[in-house]
Amino acid sequence: MSGPPPGLKIGPDANTLQRRLGPIDAAAIVVSNVIGGGIFFVPIIVAGLVPSSWAMLGVWLFGGVLAFAGAMAYAELASLRPHAGGEYVYLRAAYGPVAAFLTGWTSFVAGFSGAIAAGAVALADYLGRFVPVAADTTPLLTVPLPLVPLALSPQSIVAISAIVALTVIHLGGSGRVIHNLLAGLKVSAILVFIALGLAIGTGSFGNLGSGHVVEAPATGWLLALVPVMFSYSGWNAAAYVAEEIRDPGRNVPLALGLGTFVVVVIYLALNVLYLYAMPLADLASLGNARLTDIVAERLFGFAAGDVVAVFTIVSIAALISAMVWAGPRVYYAMARDGAFFEAASRVHPKYRTPVAAIVAQAIWSSILVLSGTLSQLVTYTGFAVVLFAGVAVLALFVLRHREPDAHRPFKALGYPFAPGLFVLVSLAMVANEIWRNPQPSLAGLAVILAGFPIYWLFRRRQAGRAGGATPTA
Numbered sequence: 162m163s164g165p166p167p168g169l170k171i172g173p174d175a176n177t178l179q180r181r182l183g184p185i186d187a188a189a190i191v192v193s194n195v196i197g198g199g200i201f202f203v204p205i206i207v208a209g210l211v212p213s214s215w216a217m218l219g220v221w222l223f224g225g226v227l228a229f230a231g232a233m234a235y236a237e238l239a240s241l242r243p244h245a246g247g248e249y250v251y252l253r254a255a256y257g258p259v260a261a262f263l264t265g266w267t268s269f270v271a272g273f274s275g276a277i278a279a280g281a282v283a284l285a286d287y288l289g290r291f292v293p294v295a296a297d298t299t300p301l302l303t304v305p306l307p308l309v310p311l312a313l314s315p316q317s318i319v320a321i322s323a324i325v326a327l328t329v330i331h332l333g334g335s336g337r338v339i340h341n342l343l344a345g346l347k348v349s350a351i352l353v354f355i356a357l358g359l360a361i362g363t364g365s366f367g368n369l370g371s372g373h374v375v376e377a378p379a380t381g382w383l384l385a386l387v388p389v390m391f392s393y394s395g396w397n398a399a400a401y402v403a404e405e406i407r408d409p410g411r412n413v414p415l416a417l418g419l420g421t422f423v424v425v426v427i428y429l430a431l432n433v434l435y436l437y438a439m440p441l442a443d444l445a446s447l448g449n450a451r452l453t454d455i456v457a458e459r460l461f462g463f464a465a466g467d468v469v470a471v472f473t474i475v476s477i478a479a480l481i482s483a484m485v486w487a488g489p490r491v492y493y494a495m496a497r498d499g500a501f502f503e504a505a506s507r508v509h510p511k512y513r514t515p516v517a518a519i520v521a522q523a524i525w526s527s528i529l530v531l532s533g534t535l536s537q538l539v540t541y542t543g544f545a546v547v548l549f550a551g552v553a554v555l556a557l558f559v560l561r562h563r564e565p566d567a568h569r570p571f572k573a574l575g576y577p578f579a580p581g582l583f584v585l586v587s588l589a590m591v592a593n594e595i596w597r598n599p600q601p602s603l604a605g606l607a608v609i610l611a612g613f614p615i616y617w618l619f620r621r622r623q624a625g626r627a628g629g630a631t632p633t634a
Contacts, residue, residue, distance in 0.1 A: 191420025410570025551587025
């Protein structure tokens with residue numbers, strides 16, 4: 162069982178996190194972590210794979226049901242193990258420390274850090290619409306490292322500044338307030354866009370009955386489910402901060418369920434709005450165009466690029482904030498188990514935040530920004546997000562079998578069918594990704610497996626401090 166080691170002092174002076182978050186705080190992390198760029202370009206891909214508008218909405222609904230099933234499985238796991246770290250904790254309990262370390266290692270190297278870096282670069286790019294120099298990629302200074310040179314440009318300075326600013330906010334006591342503000346602005350902007358579009362926009366609900374010819378109408382929805390599920394990634398975000406949520410047996414399931422439900426409703430409403438603005442065939446033909454710009458122009462009769470850019474900047478800031486908040490809780494849990502640098506387990510005595518873990522993530526994210534390799538890294542390990550989520554939900558079955566009498570304040574809805582379906586779909590998506598894109602998938606697998614020697618080094622260091630023999634697992 163991962164969590165505070167035996168004998169750890171629990172009190173205001175110990176390296177423990179404080180339970181001060183309510184269900185709305187945690188649900189805001191879920192919403193911010195899920196609603197990123199996917200919903201603003203994936204509908205174009207989905208429209209090209211399905212034969213009718215209703216099939217398109219059905220795929221998004223089915224994806225939402227799967228995400229909710231996963232959230233409910235995590236809710237049971239989090240109520241059983243209400244500690245910081247998310248799937249790191251669940252994999253450690255079900256499969257042992259090596260599997261847990263691999264998911265934590267991937268989270269640090271690419272999962273959170275890479276996504277933060279990619280988001281910060283995207284934020285700088287959108288800011289360049291108003292301040293052109295912010296998106297300038299001209300190198301000002303290059304550090305010629307042997308394998309990956311680091312290049313400092315105006316864009317990277319802006320991106321790193323965004324990372325540093327949000328890191329400082331989450332180091333102190335204002336992280337929850339600022340994040341809730343960003344999440345509230347993000348959701349409010351989307352709801353206003355949907356409401357105005359459907360109320361006064363120029364469109365037709367008749368488009369909901371539109372369709373077109375596709376290559377494989379019978380199996381297209383299965384292919385469409387892959388990008389849809391990637392768009393729902395992040396529904397498990399509240400589980401990472403379970404150790405900081407009051408009454409976790411009640412509030413963690415509430416946060417995961419509420420956050421995921423809000424996302425599903427918003428995603429369905431946005432897809433209805435897109436189809437209200439144009440028929441399915443037109444949506445599928447947009448290619449690489451900015452979807453929200455085209456939809457706004459069709460609905461309101463003018464290009465709303467600047468308005469959309471402002472919304473996107475706020476949306477990306479909320480996304481980065483959610484990951485800056487959640488990610489370090491994984492490294493904190495690892496360090497507490499001796500599987501990461503010891504400093505990462507230390508908590509600020511006043512703000513009760515894992516300072517070193519937050520700073521370490523910011524440093525690595527900034528290095529990825531300078532390296533210019535973050536897009537490849539995120540692409541390589543994208544399937545790992547689905548893989549580890551599926552394996553974590555599978556841990557629900559393992560722990561139900563191994564610990565049948567353990568106290569479970571919450572039990573997963575639809576067990577065993579709903580979590581079982583989630584596991585099967587997750588494994589199918591991973592297999593599909595490896596089959597369709599073997600080279601980046603193998604590169605991602607290499608990144609994950611590179612964690613083995615790192616794990617061995619941490620274990621050897623821990624054994625050396627304990628004065629014992631080097632452990633093998």
